[in-house]
Amino acid sequence: xxxxxxxxxxxxxxxxxxxxxxxxxxxxxxxxxxxxxxxxxxxxxxxxxxxxxxxxxxxxxxxxxxxxxxxxxxxxxxxxxxxxxxxxxxxxxxxxxxxxxxxxxxxxxxxxxxxxxxxxxxxxxxxxxxxxxxxxxxxxxx
Numbered sequence: 001x002x003x004x005x006x007x008x009x010x011x012x013x014x015x016x017x018x019x020x021x022x023x024x025x026x027x028x029x030x031x032x033x034x035x036x037x038x039x040x041x042x043x044x045x046x047x048x049x050x051x052x053x054x055x056x057x058x059x060x061x062x063x064x065x066x067x068x069x070x071x072x073x074x075x076x077x078x079x080x081x082x083x084x085x086x087x088x089x090x091x092x093x094x095x096x097x098x099x100x101x102x103x104x105x106x107x108x109x110x111x112x113x114x115x116x117x118x119x120x121x122x123x124x125x126x127x128x129x130x131x132x133x134x135x136x137x138x139x140x141x142x
Contacts, residue, residue, distance in 0.1 A: 013033055015031075045057070
C-alpha cells in the first residue's frame with residue numbers, strides 16, 4: 001500500500017526560498033535536502049578514494065539501477081548510467097545498426113555533442129548519415 005505525504009512533510013525535503021517564487025528550474029534547479037546530502041557524501045568519498053572501500057562507489061549506481069529497473073520493467077544490469085546525455089547518446093549511437101538513408105534529426109537552434117557521436121558512429125565506408133534540422137521547433141508534449 002502506498003503512503004502519502006502531507007504538503008508540510010514534502011516541503012521539509014527542500015530548502016526554503018522565502019523571498020521569491022522560483023520557476024527557472026530548467027536553468028538552475030533547487031536541490032532537495034536528500035540530493036544535497038548525497039552530493040556531499042560523494043564529495044567526501046572522493047577526497048581520499050584510496051581510503052574507501054570500492055563498494056562505496058558502486059552502492060549508489062546499484063541502488064539506482066534496481067530502482068529504475070522496477071519502474072520500467074527491466075533488469076538492473078540492462079540499465080546503463082552515464083555521466084550525461086551526450087555520453088548516453090554516444091553509447092546508443094555506437095550500438096545502433098545504422099542503415100543507408102538513416103537520418104539524425106535535431107531541434108532547431110540546438111547543437112549538441114551528441115550529434116557528433118551520432119554522425120561519427122553512423123558513418124561507415126559507403127554509408128552517410130544525414131543531419132538535418134527539424135522543419136519547426138520540437139516541443140515535448142504537444
